[in-house]
Amino acid sequence: xxxxxxxxxxxxxxxxxxxxxxxxxxxxWLMLLPGxxxxxxxxxxxxxxxxxxxxxxxxxxxxxxxxxEGFKYFRQYFESPMFIPTLRNTFIIALTSIVxxxxxxxxxxxxxxxxxxxxxxxIVQTTVYIPYFISVVVLVSMINILxxxxxxxxxxxxxxxxxxxxxxxxxxxxxxxxxxxxLTGVWQSMGWNSIIFIAALSSVDTQLYDACKxxxxxxxxxxxxxxxxxxxxxxxxxxxxNMGNILNVGFDKVFLMQNSLNLGASQVISTYVYTVGIKxxxxxxxxxVGLFNTAINFVFLLLTNYLSKxxxxxxxx
Amino acid sequence: MTKTAVKNRSxxxxxxxxxxxxxxxxxxxxxxxxxxxxxxxxxVIASISNSNLVNLGKVTFWPKDIRFYGYEQILQDAxxxxxYANTILYVxxxxxxxxxxxxPAAYALSRKxxxxxxGVMFYFVFTMFFSGGLVPTYMTVSALHLISxxxxxxxxxxINTYNLIIARTFIQNSIPDDLYExxxxxxxxxxxxxxxxxxxxxxxxxxxxxxxxxxxxxxxYFNALIYNSKQxxxxxxxxxxxxxxxxxxxxxxxxxxxxxxxxxxxxxxxYAVIIVSTLPILCVYPFIQKYFEKGVMIGAVKG
Numbered sequence: 001x002x003x004x005x006x007x008x009x010x011x012x013x014x015x016x017x018x019x020x021x022x023x024x025x026x027x028x029w030l031m032l033l034p035g036x037x038x039x040x041x042x043x044x045x046x047x048x049x050x051x052x053x054x055x056x057x058x059x060x061x062x063x064x065x066x067x068x069e070g071f072k073y074f075r076q077y078f079e080s081p082m083f084i085p086t087l088r089n090t091f092i093i094a095l096t097s098i099v100x101x102x103x104x105x106x107x108x109x110x111x112x113x114x115x116x117x118x119x120x121x122x123i124v125q126t127t128v129y130i131p132y133f134i135s136v137v138v139l140v141s142m143i144n145i146l147x148x149x150x151x152x153x154x155x156x157x158x159x160x161x162x163x164x165x166x167x168x169x170x171x172x173x174x175x176x177x178x179x180x181x182x183l184t185g186v187w188q189s190m191g192w193n194s195i196i197f198i199a200a201l202s203s204v205d206t207q208l209y210d211a212c213k214x215x216x217x218x219x220x221x222x223x224x225x226x227x228x229x230x231x232x233x234x235x236x237x238x239x240x241x242n243m244g245n246i247l248n249v250g251f252d253k254v255f256l257m258q259n260s261l262n263l264g265a266s267q268v269i270s271t272y273v274y275t276v277g278i279k280x281x282x283x284x285x286x287x288x289v290g291l292f293n294t295a296i297n298f299v300f301l302l303l304t305n306y307l308s309k310x311x312x313x314x315x316x317x
Numbered sequence: 318m319t320k321t322a323v324k325n326r327s328x329x330x331x332x333x334x335x336x337x338x339x340x341x342x343x344x345x346x347x348x349x350x351x352x353x354x355x356x357x358x359x360x361v362i363a364s365i366s367n368s369n370l371v372n373l374g375k376v377t378f379w380p381k382d383i384r385f386y387g388y389e390q391i392l393q394d395a396x397x398x399x400x401y402a403n404t405i406l407y408v409x410x411x412x413x414x415x416x417x418x419x420x421p422a423a424y425a426l427s428r429k430x431x432x433x434x435x436g437v438m439f440y441f442v443f444t445m446f447f448s449g450g451l452v453p454t455y456m457t458v459s460a461l462h463l464i465s466x467x468x469x470x471x472x473x474x475x476i477n478t479y480n481l482i483i484a485r486t487f488i489q490n491s492i493p494d495d496l497y498e499x500x501x502x503x504x505x506x507x508x509x510x511x512x513x514x515x516x517x518x519x520x521x522x523x524x525x526x527x528x529x530x531x532x533x534x535x536x537x538y539f540n541a542l543i544y545n546s547k548q549x550x551x552x553x554x555x556x557x558x559x560x561x562x563x564x565x566x567x568x569x570x571x572x573x574x575x576x577x578x579x580x581x582x583x584x585x586x587x588y589a590v591i592i593v594s595t596l597p598i599l600c601v602y603p604f605i606q607k608y609f610e611k612g613v614m615i616g617a618v619k620g
Contacts, residue, residue, distance in 0.1 A: 027507035028431050031421035036437070038418065038475045039444055046449025046457045108349065114342045124346050126606065127354050133598045135536035137554045138591050141561035145587060146356060153359060156374030187353065195610055218334040252539050256562060270451070277452040278543065290450030301446055 053288035066284070073288035082272060090268040090293075093254070096182045098242055104190045106235060109197030110227060114219065125198075128191025140256040143184055147171055172261035181257060181266075196238070200231045269293045364388070364588035371584065387589030397590070399549075400556035403467075407552055408534040410471045415530040418476045420523070423484030424511050429494075441478045451543070458544055465547045473540045474533070480526050487522035488515060524608045535598065557594055561587055 048064075053073055055066035077083055108128065115121040131139075146153050147170045155168060170176050204226060212222045251270040258266045269289060277286015363371045367382035375381060391397055426434050448454070463469040492515060500510045516523070538554035545551065 025431065025433075028425040028428060031425045031507070031511070032437060034418045035422040035476045035481070036440070038472075039441060041461075042454065042457065042473070042475075043444040043448060046453040047447070048449075049453035049456055050449045052453055052456065111342055111345050111349070114338075115346055116339065120346070124350050126603075127350055129606065130357065130599070130602065131353060133532060133536075133602065134595055135538065135554055135557075137538050137557045137561065138595055141557070141587060141591065142356060142360065144562065145584065146359070153374065160374070187356075191353065199610075219338045220334065256558070273451050274543075278455060283452055283456065286452040287450060290452055294448060294450055298447060 050287065050291055052284055053291045055284060057283040069284070073285045074292065076285060077289050077292065082267070085264065086267055086269045086272045089265060090270075092178060092265075093181060093268060096178055097185060100182050101186050101189070102239065102242060104186045105193035106197055106231070108190055109194040109201060109231070110223060112194065112198060113201045113227065114223065125191075128194065130191070131188040132192035134188065136250075136252040136256060139184065139188060140253060143180065143257070144171060147180070169261075171259065174262050174265045177257070177262040177265040181253065185253070197231050197234060200234045201227055204230045360588050360591050364585065364592050366585075368583075368585040384585075387585035387587075388593070390586050391589050391593055396556050396559070397553070397593070400551055400553035403550060404535060404553040406467070407470050407537075408531050411475075411534045412527055412530045414471060414475055415477070415480075416523070416527060419481055419484055419526060420516070420519070421511065422476065423481055424488055424507075424515055426481070426485045427488040428507075429489075441476075441481060445478050455543060463544070465545050465550065467550050469544045470541060470550065470552065473544065477530070477533075480529055484519070484522050484526060488519060492518050521608070521611055524605075525611060528605050528608055532598065553594055557590060560590055 051064060052066070054070060055064070055068055058066045112121060112124055112128075115124065134142075147155070149155070149169045149171065152170075154170070158168070170180065208226050209222060212226055217225065251274065254266055254268050255271050255274065258271065270293065273286050273290045273293070276282045277290065362376060362378075362380040364387055365383050365385060366376045366380045367384060370376050370381050425431060426438055428434065449457075458464060458469060463472075496514055497510060500514060505513070536554065537552070538558065541550075541552050541555050545555075
């Protein structure tokens with residue numbers, strides 16, 4: 001291949017080579033062009049605009065024309081009383097989401113895989129995928145209605161079984177925010193995330209099951225010794241991917257679940273950027289906080305990638 | 318003799334434990350089913366029951382004192398229909414634009430003889446991990462004079478890198494190279510090959526991506542919140558937030574938008590709104606289920 005290319009190209013000068021290249025490839029470049037332009041305008045131009053974090057914003061001279069201030073806005077964030085709470089809340093929500101949310105679909109997939117009645121299996125599978133298609137706005141309003149202080153189903157149920165004496169205000173409790181956020185997240189995405197594990201389980205060689213049966217293993221032992229090792233590589237890859245995204249706490253759901261009573265636990269970096277950067281128009285300060293978040297994410301990604309490369313030999317880059 | 322005895326016992330023993338195991342699986346699966354399905358079912362029955370009974374906790378498994386007050390209110394509410402119309406526009410136009418940009422790019426990136434492909438791929442993938450952040454993006458959109466226009470709600474996120482990877486992987490793995498060589502011998506250009514061979518053979522991945530993009534646009538709320546402040550352009554999800562969340566007892570920020578509903582029936586209206594806004598997706602759900610399973614699988618085989 002390499003040799004072929006060489007012989008094909010010797011004897012041609014640079015201009016002719018260029019001509020040939022374009023004759024063969026201009027259509028491919030044209031097909032890529034809309035995507036390249038879009039990404040340039042809406043991703044790379046904002047990246048260039050990140051220098052706003054180091055400048056004063058001035059309406060007349062635009063994003064890049066303000067006075068250079070260095071790390072002033074970063075220092076302002078680090079010294080502000082919101083620095084520790086937003087960082088802590090972001091980390092707590094992200095870590096709890098992974099610790100609780102990651103194993104759930106794996107367990108679900110193994111349970112579904114063990115259901116022998118095909119019809120029931122189909123019904124369970126179809127049902128658990130549905131919540132994924134519900135929008136965040138609808139999900140949060142369902143939470144607000146079902147957990148409402150005086151009339152919610154959950155409160156009524158807890159009262160009916162005498163677990164609590166009177167009305168409990170779950171939505172207004174700071175300590176209830178993280179569990180509520182994480183568990184409803186599991187409720188919504190567990191089914192969807194289990195698809196990949198179910199598929200991995202269905203491709204296990206059936207001879208292994210027969211061999212296991214002959215050895216006298218029961219179903220529990222079969223599950224642990226055949227099923228689990230079979231999906232372990234999939235589990236590892238998804239774990240790495242998830243860890244690299246750890247601080248990307250979704251803005252939408254946190255923002256919609258916020259109320260004045262739980263703000264102490266629910267103000268995360270991304271919602272803070274929105275509050276100061278867009279709503280109160282402190283553009284430079286907002287840009288600095290946002291850049292700080294991106295930087296942490298990036299460090300996390302590189303770190304996870306490095307560790308996973310060392311431990312398992314697989315990595316993204 | 319002893320051997321068979323041992324074997325018999327172990328078979329018997331394992332069948333006992335297997336029966337317990339089977340029962341445990343059954344119980345767990347029923348519990349999971351109830352936890353997922355009950356909230357959904359509850360919203361349905363609460364939307365057609367007497368709100369007072371619902372609030373007292375008297376409605377549990379079947380609707381009681383059936384009435385359609387909530388739905389009647391919605392039918393008269395112009396905001397919802399306006400939001401519906403806007404959302405349909407954004408879903409149709411946005412998804413069409415997504416596909417027109419994603420598929421050709423995916424094809425170009427799937428050509429192994431296209432030497433720039435790794436560089437271009439990096440150009441796309443880099444944006445998955447690094448971004449300018451919310452404020453600089455907002456300033457860019459603002460500099461383009463696109464704030465509060467319908468255009469930005471159609472155009473924003475015109476190409477999703479993850480979906481691009483899915484499409485590229487599919488084209489690369491499931492369309493044999495022999496076809497390309499034969500087409501080139503017949504004098505086919507990239508354009509004709511793409512239109513006549515690649516697109517017809519990519520129906521599976523095209524339906525998956527249409528589904529992903531359409532669901533994204535249907536449920537998108539973030540972009541409308543940030544980049545649009547005109548009530549006229551508001552998609553359904555923004556209208557839903559006004560009705561469902563800002564009407565809350567402790568509304569966050571904006572100071573509740575009173576929808577004009579009486580308090581006693583406000584909840585029934587909310588349940589009905591949830592049903593009406595989620596129904597389209599739930600209706601097509603049975604038809605698309607096999608496609609999204611396929612989509613997850615294609616996405617899993619990263620190229």
